[in-house]
Amino acid sequence: MLGKLLKYELRYMIRDFIRIYLFYGALVLFLVFMTFLIKVDNGSGTLFISLYTTLLSVYSVFTVILAFLTITHNIKRFRVNMFSREGYLTNTLPVTPEQHIVAKLIAGAVNYIISYIVILVGVFLLFSELGVRLSISSLFRDVFDLTKNGKLLPQFLATSTGFVALLLCGYLSSAVRSMIGGSKTKGTLLLVGMIFGYLFISIMISVTFESNGNRYEARSSGLESYIFSIFHTCIAAVEFYFITHIIKNRLNLQ
Amino acid sequence: MENDEKTGLQTPSVNAGPDWGSEWIFCPVCGEQIPAKGAFCMHCGSNIQEFRVPGTDSDVASAQPQAQQGYPQAQQTYPQAQQGYGHVQQGYNPPPKFFNPSDPRLKQFQSTTLKPEQQELVRCTNLNKSYGMQSAIYDLNLAIGSGRIIGLLGPNGSGKTTLIKLICGLLTPTAGTISVCGMPIGPSTKALVSYLPDRSYIPDWMTIRDIIEYFSDFYADFRAPLAETMLANMNIRLDARMKTLSKGNQEKVQLVLVMSRNAKIYLLDEPIAGVDPVARDYILDTILRMHNPESSVLLSTHLITDIEPVLDEAIMIKCGTLVLQGEANQLRSKFGKSLNDIFKEVFAGC
Numbered sequence: 001m002l003g004k005l006l007k008y009e010l011r012y013m014i015r016d017f018i019r020i021y022l023f024y025g026a027l028v029l030f031l032v033f034m035t036f037l038i039k040v041d042n043g044s045g046t047l048f049i050s051l052y053t054t055l056l057s058v059y060s061v062f063t064v065i066l067a068f069l070t071i072t073h074n075i076k077r078f079r080v081n082m083f084s085r086e087g088y089l090t091n092t093l094p095v096t097p098e099q100h101i102v103a104k105l106i107a108g109a110v111n112y113i114i115s116y117i118v119i120l121v122g123v124f125l126l127f128s129e130l131g132v133r134l135s136i137s138s139l140f141r142d143v144f145d146l147t148k149n150g151k152l153l154p155q156f157l158a159t160s161t162g163f164v165a166l167l168l169c170g171y172l173s174s175a176v177r178s179m180i181g182g183s184k185t186k187g188t189l190l191l192v193g194m195i196f197g198y199l200f201i202s203i204m205i206s207v208t209f210e211s212n213g214n215r216y217e218a219r220s221s222g223l224e225s226y227i228f229s230i231f232h233t234c235i236a237a238v239e240f241y242f243i244t245h246i247i248k249n250r251l252n253l254q
Numbered sequence: 255m256e257n258d259e260k261t262g263l264q265t266p267s268v269n270a271g272p273d274w275g276s277e278w279i280f281c282p283v284c285g286e287q288i289p290a291k292g293a294f295c296m297h298c299g300s301n302i303q304e305f306r307v308p309g310t311d312s313d314v315a316s317a318q319p320q321a322q323q324g325y326p327q328a329q330q331t332y333p334q335a336q337q338g339y340g341h342v343q344q345g346y347n348p349p350p351k352f353f354n355p356s357d358p359r360l361k362q363f364q365s366t367t368l369k370p371e372q373q374e375l376v377r378c379t380n381l382n383k384s385y386g387m388q389s390a391i392y393d394l395n396l397a398i399g400s401g402r403i404i405g406l407l408g409p410n411g412s413g414k415t416t417l418i419k420l421i422c423g424l425l426t427p428t429a430g431t432i433s434v435c436g437m438p439i440g441p442s443t444k445a446l447v448s449y450l451p452d453r454s455y456i457p458d459w460m461t462i463r464d465i466i467e468y469f470s471d472f473y474a475d476f477r478a479p480l481a482e483t484m485l486a487n488m489n490i491r492l493d494a495r496m497k498t499l500s501k502g503n504q505e506k507v508q509l510v511l512v513m514s515r516n517a518k519i520y521l522l523d524e525p526i527a528g529v530d531p532v533a534r535d536y537i538l539d540t541i542l543r544m545h546n547p548e549s550s551v552l553l554s555t556h557l558i559t560d561i562e563p564v565l566d567e568a569i570m571i572k573c574g575t576l577v578l579q580g581e582a583n584q585l586r587s588k589f590g591k592s593l594n595d596i597f598k599e600v601f602a603g604c
Contacts, residue, residue, distance in 0.1 A: 004471045015459075088455035092422050093472050094445035249426050 001095045002103055009077075009107035016073065017111065021118050024066060027059055028122040035126070059126075063119055070115045074108035075170030083178035087253045097247040101171065101240065108167050109160075154225030161232035168239035169194045175246040178253075198235065205231060289599050372399030374436070375519045375550055376421055381430035383416055383574070390416040391574040394430070398519070398550055403541070404567040405582075405593070406554040409601050413574035414554040415452065418521045421552075422449040435518060445473065448517035452524040452554075454504050458497035462490060462507060473515055481514035484540070502533050509537055513544035520551040526560060538564055558594045568593055570600055 034052045081090050082100065090100065173194060177187030205227060281288050376398040383391040391413045398404060406414050419425040420432055423439045434443035456465050462485060469476045482492065488506055496504060509525060522541070526534045534557075542564055545551050555561055568585060570578040577600055578585065582593060589596050 001472070007471075008468065085453055085455050086457055088424070088449075088451040088453070091424055092444055092447070092449050094441040095472070096441055251424060251426075253424065 001093075002099050005095060005099060005103035006106055009103050010110065012077065013073075013107055013111050017070075017115070020066065020069070021114075024062065024118060024122060027055070027062065028125055031055055031059055032125055059122075063122070066115055066119060070112045071108070071166065071170070074104065074111060074167060075174060077107075078104050078171050079174035079178070082247065083174060083251075083253060085253070087251070091247070091251060091253070097244045098240075100247075101168075101243060104171070105164060105167055109163065112163065154223075154229065157229040158225040158232065161229050161236060165198070165232040165236040165239065166195075168236050168243065169198065171243050172239045175243050179246050179250045181252070201231065202228070369399065372401060373548075374398075375400055375434065377431075377433050377436075378417075378420075379431045381417075381420070381432055382428045383413075383420060383425060384428045389574055391420070391427075394571070394574065394576055396569065396576055396579065398552065400518070400548055400550055402566045403545075403551045403564055404553065404569060405558065405561055405565040406552055406569050406571070407556075407558060407593070407597055408571045408577075409556075411573075412571050414571065415523055416574070417571070418449070418523050418552065418554055421519070422447050422521055445475075446518040448512045448515040448520045450508055450512040450520070450522045450525055452527065454496075454501075454508065456496050456504075456508060456511075459495065461493050461495050463492040465496070465507075465511065466492070469511055469515070475516035477514045477516060480544070481510055484510045484514070484544070502529050505529060506533065506537070506540075509540060510544075513540060516546055516549075518546075518549050520545055520549065521554075522551065523554045524556075525553065526555060526557055534560055558597050559592075562593045565593065570597065572601060 031052075034048075034055070038049070038052065078101075080086055081104075170191060173187055173191035176190055180186060206224070279288060374397060376396070378394050378396040381391055381394040381396070382389070394413075394417070396417075406417065408414050416425065420427060421434065421439075423444055426439075432439060435446055437443050460468070466478055466481055469481075470478045485492065485507065488503070488510075490499070490503060490507060496507070499507065505525075505528075509522075512520065512522070520541075525541070526537050529537065538561060541551060541553075553561055553565075562582070565582045568578065568580065568582050569576065578596075580588075585593060585596060589599075591599075
């Protein structure tokens with residue numbers, strides 16, 4: 001059943017994001033072409049330069065939006081699919097709430113990876129045309145160094161568990177919002193509160209390392225990343241428990 | 255009792271309580287308040303027809319206000335109204351009492367015993383469901399057997415939708431137990447239950463073909479060829495998106511999808527509300543033709559007149575409590591009226 005859920009989640013994701021990726025790709029290609037024209041014709045007009053600069057700004061903003069959109073889209077998908085009128089279909093499937101949540105987490109992770117690759121490719125193309133040397137080999141060398149020093153795994157764990165905890169934070173705020181009557185303001189405040197709470201605890205962990213004077217050693221050995229991994233995992237487990245509890249016992253569909 | 259100077263009739267005194275008017279009379283046997291047009295007393299089961307004077311209009315009580323008002327036609331035609339029932343003349347003044355579900359005399363209509371040939375599909379034992387301080391289902395004991403089309407009848411807020419949602423797993427009980435085919439509610443019971451909610455629940459962006467594939471993937475008992483045939487008969491294209499269909503067609507599509515499953519129990523929440531009479535007939539015909547004869551269909555509705563011809567059994571609930579459950583034919587013969595009229599008597603004053 002998990003595979004079938006994942007199939008429809010990925011299908012929904014592709015349906016929504018294919019247009020965004022195509023637009024992003026078109027924007028990048030257009031900017032690359034304009035960069036090429038500027039390099040060929042050094043005396044490009046002021047209007048052309050203004051248009052190029054504007055589009056470059058749009059591209060930068062759109063890149064940031066795309067990164068955030070991946071996460072917000074996944075959270076919105078969870079809320080609509082589980083707690084709106086679609087919930088009458090979703091919650092009557094012969095599937096456990098845990099499977100629903102895991103399928104959406106996996107789809108969110110896949111979406112984020114694809115978006116990351118799309119952004120990287122776009123940046124590489126644009127910067128190459130701009131003449132900025134971006135060496136793929138240097139990128140791999142950095143990864144190799146991280147692996148050699150044993151820092152890749154803890155940083156990967158910290159990042160991935162943090163991503164899962166962030167998504168589950170959004171799911172939990174959607175579930176609580178549904179449980180208390182669907183108030184958008186309350187749901188948003190709850191989500192913001194949870195994110196601030198997470199940031200506060202993260203800062204406290206970092207400050208603890210720094211105050212003890214062993215921050216550099218902790219960073220170089222990956223210990224801080226491991227601590228964050230454990231912290232994110234605990235947060236994610238608590239969030240997972242409460243989300244499934246709300247779906248099983250406190251479901252309040254529109 | 256007071257004597258009307260004009261007509262000479264004896265009327266209830268002004269302090270007798272609320273104006274019961276022509277709608278109510280008192281049972282000559284138990285003295286309980288009953289609808290005037292009924293054939294049987296719903297409290298003691300007595301046949302009040304025996305107490306009517308033969309050769310007259312059986313609807314004597316409705317003539318009472320006219321007689322009291324001094325209509326000469328009423329006085330001439332209905333001498334019984336002029337004379338008044340002896341019990342009325344004696345000044346019965348009980349407090350107004352509507353249909354009391356806890357009345358022990360109703361036990362004969364609150365049976366949860368299934369026939370030997372029936373398989374138990376749903377069993378509710380001391381079922382309670384509360385929304386905060388408000389009780390929606392209160393101490394409900396109910397059993398639903400196989401092979402029936404059952405009408406779940408009750409006024410607004412009586413707990414019909416809550417009961418249906420409890421069976422299909424959208425809600426969890428506050429107390430008590432509920433089981434489907436002997437199993438507690440969970441993914442395994444959801445595979446046996448086919449649910450049609452009272453609203454559109456299919457995503458607008460999906461095409462009919464997408465949703466058929468969706469149902470085929472998740473429900474092993476879904477009969478895709480049957481669904482496609484039914485939809486083709488309704489001239490609905492499989493590549494049409496749900497948002498392009500009219501409300502009536504959307505409901506038909508949802509009904510076809512639900513009934514195309516070979517489920518054990520079909521839960522239909524207000525399937526004919528908000529559709530035109532032609533579509534209503536089509537929906538009822540679809541339900542009759544497509545459901546598995548070994549399964550049961552539980553229909554929740556207010557439009558009793560329309561569904562009464564298809565019902566095998568009726569369950570009436572009021573304030574989350576079971577009032578009546580019985581075979582439709584038995585109820586009709588016992589009370590001597592249609593389910594619609596029984597419904598009106600049961601829920602009068604709600």
